[in-house]
Amino acid sequence: MTETGIDLVKDGTAATPGTPLLDVRDLQIEFHTREGIAKAVNGVSYSVEAGETLAVLGESGSGKSVTAQAIMGILDMPPGRITGGEILFQGQDLLKMTEAQRRKIRGNKIAMIFQDALSSLNPVLSVGYQLGEMFRVHKGASRKEAKARAVELMDRVRIPAAKDRVNDYPHQFSGGMRQRIMIAMALALEPDLIIADEPTTALDVTVQAQVMDLLAELQQEYRMGLILITHDLGVVADVADRIAVMYAGRIVERGDVREIYRTPAHPYTKGLLDSIPRLDQKGSDLYAIRGLPPTLTSLPAGCSFSPRCDRAREVCVTERPLPVTVLDAEGVPVPGRSSACHFWKETLHG
């Protein structure tokens, strides 16, 4: 099929104006483990528009990857189980679709980039085959056509001598090149949404920036929505439009990237930002959030962060704070900005 074929598919399901590209609503996921039921995601809501980058920030076990896997439909079930919520993609609930319908969306309209490209690429198949597979399966392309498209893709993610390297295997590429191949694979069918799960964590710092820039550039070029899952605050500041900070399966703070960096409204976000090493504080102790994240099998009744929070009072232990819209210094609500802290005002303003 040709370019027009792809366009037709896109036009046919074009979302009505005002509907976000992806709208996750009150998603709840638990895992059945030997220790009991681990509540990995406890009512997560976020949305992404076309051409926008949402960074989902959080440490390991915060539920950021699990949410992404649920969107993608690659959650291990069992032990995982989606117990509530909706995932609306272009207005349609993915969770109500049949497996066949979801398969058509995977790779085609929503694609994912994984953290470790070496283990995420099949070691025994050439990269050309793995890239071409997208066209062969989704577009019915011939073997020859698929290989030509694979070379094109490799060129587009700037892999040198793509034509000569299309038959090489993943282990013959460097880490940065491998991640470029992962990106190429995700871009193959020009999806509407890309989920990148810590795409640069496994790379050298110098390569990280290159890969991230490439991803941001291609995202702008195709006007795709991008969900960037990371714990790297530096990466977020560079490319994200909005941030959702996750902790113990909940979004504790959300808002515009600059505002959150300048004036965090949740003690956890503040702690994360304070723990970035800074040159002007050389010599003094590096700040670290004390304690460990809670076990997901026995979450505290109140605020999940309260055992580690310097601001915690009585109410934090007994009552779970709900997300509230954050007001600026003049008392005007800041659009799209919320914090799930009883003391957001104190955190924000002083």
Add this chain to the structure above:
Amino acid sequence: MGRYVIRRLLQMIPVFIGATFLIFLMVYALGDPVTGLFGDRAPDAATAARLRAEFNLDKPVWQQYLLYMGNIFTGDFGTAFNGRPVTELLAQAIPISFRLMLVAIVFEIVLGIVLGVVTGLRRGKAADTSVLMATLVVIAIPTFVLGTTLQFFLGVKLGWINPAVSPAAPFDELLVPGIILALVSLAYVTRLTRTSIVENARADYVRTAVAKGLPRRRVTTRHLLRNSLIPVVTYLGADIGTLMAGAIVTERIFNIQGVGYQLYEGILRQNSPTVVGFVVVLVLIFLVANLLVDLLYAVLDPRIRYA
């Protein structure tokens, strides 16, 4: 790839020499073939000396070995004491054992891998548990018990098969013996495939394949199976040699006049040229099978090809 093949071929030489020398030593140095030939009766001294001279048995072992190997490379495997050349016995027995091995290995590959994949993908389900139980039973029961039982029921009671295989040993008569021969290895292939599938099913690249929107069948055959078969292929290669040589019990039960049968007869009569001749050929078969496996291994796994 070419250098890899050459290196593997060179490695075969010391293995071949070592293995054949050990066999030669055991058969010729640790027993007296001439006494064995006469059975219970004491041999006549003059005849014994003549036989010893004829078969070079009066020379030191290392000389005997060199003479023997020299002969082998000119195609002379010696003469069995009954006067027939060993090559004639080999030419008769090897095709029969090869057919039997072929039947067995096809069963192992087809049934073993299919069962392994099915159980691996349905881990913990009823099908998985029952197949696992069955493999345990098969591994636990000795071949001669299963063999004779099947022979009795299918051959004698039901009359579906001929209890004894005719000397020509055509494929259809070798079906049941082939299954008996394959059973234990079949159980191992099933378990090995199952474990490998279970392990690889959790691999990141399988998750990637699913995330690409590939159909389930394609994820399994193109991505999961190819990686999971690497250890199974190794096992199967080693098993070809074992099946050729280890068919002694099966060949005895069904009276198949293959390699195992001839070896058994040779050992029983202390017929040294027969025993050594057959073992040398078996060592060669084993080495070639392993070489083929290593090459197949390189085809399956590009990381080895370019190492």
